[in-house]
Structures are given as C-alpha cells and as structure tokens.
Amino acid sequence: MGNxxxxxxxxxxxxxxxxxxxxxxxxxxxxxxxxxxALIVGLLIGVLVILVDISIKGFSLRGLTALxxxxxxxxxxxxxxxxSPLFSTGDPETLFLARLGLFVICCYLxxxxxxxxxxxxxxxxxxxxxxxxxxxVPMIVVDASTLIDGRIAKxxxxxxxxxxxxxxxxxxxxxxxxxxxxxxxxxxxGRRGLETLNALRKIPTxxxxxxxxxxxxxxxxxxxxxxxxxxxxxxxxxxxxxLAQMAQFQGVVWLNLNNLAxxxxxxxxxxxxxxxDIVKPGKEEGQGIGYLEDGSxxxxxxxxxxxxxxxxxxxxxxLPSAGGKMVFAKTSGRxxxxxxxx
Numbered sequence: 001m002g003n004x005x006x007x008x009x010x011x012x013x014x015x016x017x018x019x020x021x022x023x024x025x026x027x028x029x030x031x032x033x034x035x036x037x038a039l040i041v042g043l044l045i046g047v048l049v050i051l052v053d054i055s056i057k058g059f060s061l062r063g064l065t066a067l068x069x070x071x072x073x074x075x076x077x078x079x080x081x082x083x084s085p086l087f088s089t090g091d092p093e094t095l096f097l098a099r100l101g102l103f104v105i106c107c108y109l110x111x112x113x114x115x116x117x118x119x120x121x122x123x124x125x126x127x128x129x130x131x132x133x134x135x136x137v138p139m140i141v142v143d144a145s146t147l148i149d150g151r152i153a154k155x156x157x158x159x160x161x162x163x164x165x166x167x168x169x170x171x172x173x174x175x176x177x178x179x180x181x182x183x184x185x186x187x188x189x190g191r192r193g194l195e196t197l198n199a200l201r202k203i204p205t206x207x208x209x210x211x212x213x214x215x216x217x218x219x220x221x222x223x224x225x226x227x228x229x230x231x232x233x234x235x236x237x238x239x240x241x242x243l244a245q246m247a248q249f250q251g252v253v254w255l256n257l258n259n260l261a262x263x264x265x266x267x268x269x270x271x272x273x274x275x276x277d278i279v280k281p282g283k284e285e286g287q288g289i290g291y292l293e294d295g296s297x298x299x300x301x302x303x304x305x306x307x308x309x310x311x312x313x314x315x316x317x318x319l320p321s322a323g324g325k326m327v328f329a330k331t332s333g334r335x336x337x338x339x340x341x342x
Contacts, residue, residue, distance in 0.1 A: 010053070013049070013050070014047070017045050017046030017049075018039055018042045018046065021038040022038065022042070025038045067111050069114050070107075070113060071107050071111050074106035074107035074108070075107060077106045087099065138163035138164075139163050139164045139165075139232055139234035139235070140161070140235050141166045141168070141229040142171070143225055143237070144175055145238055145240045147167075147193035147194075148178075148190070148192055148193040148196070150193075151261075153203075155260075156206050157203055163207070164209055165200065165207065166209050166234060167197070167210055167211065168210075169210055169213055172197070174221065175193040176194070211228060222246055226252055230251070230252050235252070236253065236254055237257075238254065239257065261295075265296065265325070268318050269315065271315065273312050273313065274298065274313055274327070275310060276329075277290050277291075277308075277309070277310045278300060278303045278307050278308065278309060280307065282299055282300075287299055290303070296325050296327055301316070301329070302330055303331060306331070313331055314329055314330055314331075315329050316328045
C-alpha cells in the first residue's frame with residue numbers, strides 16, 4: 001500500500017517522457033518521419049531514470065544535500081584553479097580540456113568527501129537535518145553499555161527523564177552484533193540491550209530518536225559518541241568509565257546510572273526499622289545476611305535461625321563500604337509484612 005503512490009508517479013513520469021518525445025517530433029519539422037524512434041528514445045530515457053531512482057533507494061535527502069554541497073565546493077575549487085596563473089597562457093583547446101578535467105576531478109573528490117563525512121556535515125550545516133540545533137530541550141546520547149544495563153527503561157517509565165533520548169544507528173548495529181555472538185554470555189547481554197530498546201520505544205512520553213550515523217570500525221565508536229554529544233550539546237549516558245573520561249576531557253557532561261542509584265538510596269538512621277529477607281548465614285555466629293532493594297547488605301546479629309524468612313529488623317549501626325553501605329541490625333520482635341507477590 002505504501003508503494004502505490006510511488007508506482008503511480010513512476011508510471012506518470014514514463015508517460016510524460018513518451019509524450020514529450022512525441023511533442024518534440026511535431027515541433028521540429030525534420031523529425032516528422034522519426035516519430036517511432038523518438039517514442040522509443042523517450043521510453044528508454046524514462047526507464048533509465050526510473051532504474052536510477054530504484055538503484056538509489058537508500059539515498060536519503062541528507063545524503064543528497066551532502067552530495068550537492070560537495071559538488072558545489074568542487075566547482076568552486078576548480079574555478080579558482082582555472083583562473084590561476086597556471087592557466088593564463090597556452091593552446092586554447094588544451095586549456096579547455098585541462099579545465100574540463102580539473103572540473104570533473106574536483107567535483108568527484110568533493111562529492112566523495114562530502115558523502116563519507118555526511119554525519120559531520122550535518123553539524124557544519126545544522127539546517128541539513130531540518131531541525132533547530134538551538135533548543136531548550138535537554139538531550140541525552142545513550143551508548144550500548146547503558147542499553148545492556150537495562151535500568152534506563154525503568155527510569156524513563158517514571159518520567160524523571162524529560163528530554164530526548166538519542167541513540168546512534170551504529171549503537172543499534174553493535175547491539176545486534178553482540179546479540180548474534182556465539183558466546184552465550186555476550187548473546188544474552190546483546191538481547192537484553194535490544195529488549196531495553198524495545199521497552200524505550202513503547203514509552204509514550206519519551207522522545208526517542210535514532211541518529212542516522214555510522215562508523216567504519218569499532219575503534220571509532222567512542223570518539224563518534226563524544227562528537228555527537230558535543231555537537232548537539234547533549235549529555236552522554238554511559239556505564240563505560242573510559243568513555244566517560246574521554247567525554248569529560250572534551251567538556252561533555254557524563255551521566256552514570258550507578259551515581260543515580262547511590263544518590264536515591266534511603267538514608268537509614270539508628271533505631272529505624274527495615275524489612276528484609278534473610279538469605280544466608282553471616283561470618284559470625286548467629287548472624288544472618290539480607291539485602292535491601294538498593295543492594296545494601298544488612299547483617300542481622302540474631303538472624304541465623306531465621307534464614308529464608310522475612311523479618312523486621314532495627315538498625316544498630318551503618319558503615320560505608322565499597323558497594324555503598326553495610327547495615328547492622330537486630331530483629332525487633334515484630335512480624336514482618338508478607339513479601340509482595342511477583
């Protein structure tokens with residue numbers, strides 16, 4: 001159904017070429033006897049143009065604009081060279097051929113360079129993307145490690161992220177490559193990243209954009225991510241520490257979900273009660289170990305005999321640790337509320 005209007009336009013164009021060639025034979029008297037050949041030529045021209053149209057199916061307006069810019073720059077360079085003293089004297093026919101060759105070479109090189117760097121070209125000429133780069137809406141560029149982590153989807157569901165999420169196309173390709181890996185661990189990570197992406201697409205309040213950008217090899221990914229964030233004045237959300245350091249060095253704001261998780265952990269005070277499931281024995285005699293929802297370890301002094309049960313414990317002390325904090329508690333004697341059903 002979507003290709004029907006395009007088919008109608010192509011048929012109309014083909015008929016227009018045939019009709020134009022026929023009208024041309026009426027306007028030129030010497031061509032009256034060659035109407036059949038003119039119709040065939042018009043038909044062939046129309047078919048050739050349509051075949052070219054089909055062959056450049058994946059050629060976007062962004063690529064066309066980059067191509068036009070490259071040809072224009074090549075024309076300017078060839079003109080400046082042709083009016084230089086290098087072509088001031090000589091045989092006119094030789095100079096014409098030299099200028100013609102220079103024009104073709106410069107236009108070709110300009111077009112190739114513009115097409116190879118069409119992603120960078122978007123930032124040189126912002127209006128190529130037909131959006132204003134000057135925007136008050138905060139944007140966040142997301143990398144593969146964040147999608148594999150998965151927590152970004154739950155955060156966006158709460159609507160704490162109010163800006164736009166930008167995912168470069170080469171990140172999608174990287175996730176697909178990881179998901180197709182023969183290593184079962186990497187394959188599971190890649191599939192989790194793709195599931196996170198699908199979850200983000202389903203959030204109606206989220207402005208999710210796929211940035212049409214590619215890289216020639218994996219080594220360029222980090223540099224391209226930083227470049228995109230820097231050029232679009234966006235923040236970079238990543239779990240990759242080396243990428244974060246590169247971004248900070250170039251003045252790009254780095255966001256980290258682990259920092260966010262630590263920031264929203266509840267502050268426990270002495271005497272406060274918590275509900276926790278005791279899952280294993282502790283190192284000392286009589287101790288039981290449980291974990292809060294944020295991952296903090298709770299050591300319950302008299303909880304060894306309550307392993308496998310949910311208890312209400314009173315906080316005795318809180319110590320900082322590498323993983324966040326370690327809570328020491330003792331059972332309060334009150335029954336805990338039943339754990340919520342999964």
